[in-house]
Amino acid sequence: MKKYDFDLFVIGAGSGGVRAARIAAGHGASVGICEESRVGGTCVIRGCVPKKLLVYASHFAEDFEDARGFGWDVGTPRFSWPDLIGAKDREINRLNQIYLGLLSDAGVRLYQERGECVDSHHIRVGDQTISAEYILIATGGRPWLPEIPGIEHAISSNEAFDLEELPSRVAIVGGGFIACEFAGIFSGLGSSVTQIYRGDAVLRGFDHDVRRVVTAEMIKKGIDLRLEMQVESIRQTGNGLELSLQGGEALEVDQVLYATGRVPNVRGLGLRDAGLEVRADGRVVVDELSQSSVEHIYAVGDVTSRVNLTPVAIYEGHAFADSVFGGQLRPVNHEFGPSAVFSQPPVGSVGYSEEDAVNHIGVIDVYLSEFRPMKHTLSGRDETAMMKLIVDHESQKVVGLHIVGTDAPEIVQGFAVAVKSGLTKQQFDTTIGIHPTAAEELVTMRNPARSHGRD
Numbered sequence: 129m130k131k132y133d134f135d136l137f138v139i140g141a142g143s144g145g146v147r148a149a150r151i152a153a154g155h156g157a158s159v160g161i162c163e164e165s166r167v168g169g170t171c172v173i174r175g176c177v178p179k180k181l182l183v184y185a186s187h188f189a190e191d192f193e194d195a196r197g198f199g200w201d202v203g204t205p206r207f208s209w210p211d212l213i214g215a216k217d218r219e220i221n222r223l224n225q226i227y228l229g230l231l232s233d234a235g236v237r238l239y240q241e242r243g244e245c246v247d248s249h250h251i252r253v254g255d256q257t258i259s260a261e262y263i264l265i266a267t268g269g270r271p272w273l274p275e276i277p278g279i280e281h282a283i284s285s286n287e288a289f290d291l292e293e294l295p296s297r298v299a300i301v302g303g304g305f306i307a308c309e310f311a312g313i314f315s316g317l318g319s320s321v322t323q324i325y326r327g328d329a330v331l332r333g334f335d336h337d338v339r340r341v342v343t344a345e346m347i348k349k350g351i352d353l354r355l356e357m358q359v360e361s362i363r364q365t366g367n368g369l370e371l372s373l374q375g376g377e378a379l380e381v382d383q384v385l386y387a388t389g390r391v392p393n394v395r396g397l398g399l400r401d402a403g404l405e406v407r408a409d410g411r412v413v414v415d416e417l418s419q420s421s422v423e424h425i426y427a428v429g430d431v432t433s434r435v436n437l438t439p440v441a442i443y444e445g446h447a448f449a450d451s452v453f454g455g456q457l458r459p460v461n462h463e464f465g466p467s468a469v470f471s472q473p474p475v476g477s478v479g480y481s482e483e484d485a486v487n488h489i490g491v492i493d494v495y496l497s498e499f500r501p502m503k504h505t506l507s508g509r510d511e512t513a514m515m516k517l518i519v520d521h522e523s524q525k526v527v528g529l530h531i532v533g534t535d536a537p538e539i540v541q542g543f544a545v546a547v548k549s550g551l552t553k554q555q556f557d558t559t560i561g562i563h564p565t566a567a568e569e570l571v572t573m574r575n576p577a578r579s580h581g582r583d
């Protein structure tokens with residue numbers, strides 16, 4: 129008789145947990161998984177996927193305008209928020225079914241209930257106690273909102289996907305991924321958007337030219353971006369919500385969306401009871417094999433707060449399952465992972481920012497190109513695209529590549545292979561460009577805009 133109910137029990141059926149469960153089952157393990165919300169997790173249900181659908185929807189506003197420059201008469205387009213949300217919901221339901229099918233096809237037993245650790249081999253799931261040889265914590269993250277007076281009137285991105293109507297005036301607080309993406313979505317769909325950010329340019333952590341260009345382009349698109357500004361309190365009025373801003377100004381809106389970061393989802397999970405090392409901010413401490421301080425408990429994805437991106441969680445989950453059940457040790461290397469922000473215009477980025485390259489490498493060359501995309505010669509739109517390469521002067525390796533502009537995430541996905549593989553500037557230069565494209569800039573930049581560390 130088996131000592132445990134399962135070889136592996138996974139808490140959390142999001143991107144990382146589902147991948148780990150399926151792969152472990154494929155390696156012959158008996159696997160159980162529990163989920164308190166809907167299978168698919170943040171990315172599929174209330175994150176990347178619905179967000180991208182809303183970004184597509186919002187971009188049509190500009191597409192209709194731009195079409196005029198190409199001879200089209202599109203009349204006056206009309207938009208229906210309920211139709212969009214209905215279509216989005218149908219797609220999310222379809223994906224949720226696919227995820228359920230993936231688990232059952234792999235022979236993974238699903239418990240649609242919350243799970244909590246009782247001790248290091250036992251999990252309470254609903255009213256049952258289940259034992260497992262290995263436990264994987266894959267509970268993701270949740271929005272974090274600062275405790276200011278009236279914060280209960282604010283929504284997070286979780287609720288933004290299911291609003292009954294499109295707010296005509298919306299305030300968005302924050303300058304990171306989610307704030308910039310939702311500012312573009314609401315603005316494109318016709319809301320009047322005020323974005324309130326405490327820093328001097330959005331997207332802290334990204335290359336400074338990326339930040340400069342995105343900040344300028346968002347303002348050009350009509351977003352009222354209040355920089356170096358904080359919200360002090362929120363109160364309900366007869367007409368909506370009134371925000372008191374630093375300096376005394378009052379701002380009235382219909383919705384306030386806070387996108388001020390996310391924290392690991394560990395509340396009430398009993399992780400410390402199971403003996404795990406958990407930091408004050410909630411992150412589960414793991415090594416490069418995703419192993420926690422308890423030998424047979426692992427954690428992947430946002431709950432470990434390493435690089436909080438879906439493909440990273442999937443990669444970590446897969447590597448965990450191969451390492452523990454597939455007989456193949458696969459430590460995870462997070463270096464040179466690409467990322468994108470689906471702001472408008474979008475950002476794609478891989479490798480060091482100029483500032484990080486100066487700090488880590490010292491002697492670097494920076495190649496920079498800013499231009500008006502060809503499409504806008506006829507559309508008349510005043511939009512700037514930016515492409516940038518950071519090159520290690522000594523080895524000539526391209527150590528950073530950043531794009532702001534149409535299709536930036538698609539372009540960077542391809543170039544990320546080159547950067548991850550350590551290709552040199554000369555290898556970029558000997559690659560033939562594709563004409564006419566924007567991305568050909570990346571193989572035709574001849575002279576550095578500036579260099580650092582060569583006195």
Ligand code: NDP
Pocket residue numbers: 274301302303304305306307309325326327331332387388389390435436437467468469470
């Ligand atoms: P981010 O960490 O990207 O941004 C948080 C923002 O909130 C920052 O601008 C930060 O300012 C600001 N902020 C933090 N605390 C306060 C405060 N007390 N008062 C006012 N402002 C504050 O978090 P998001 O919520 O946007 O996204 C969470 C994570 O989700 C991202 O880090 C990313 O990992 C992931 N994500 C990825 C996406 C993608 O891949 N496209 C899309 C969406 C999310 P400051 O910069 O000054 O610290």
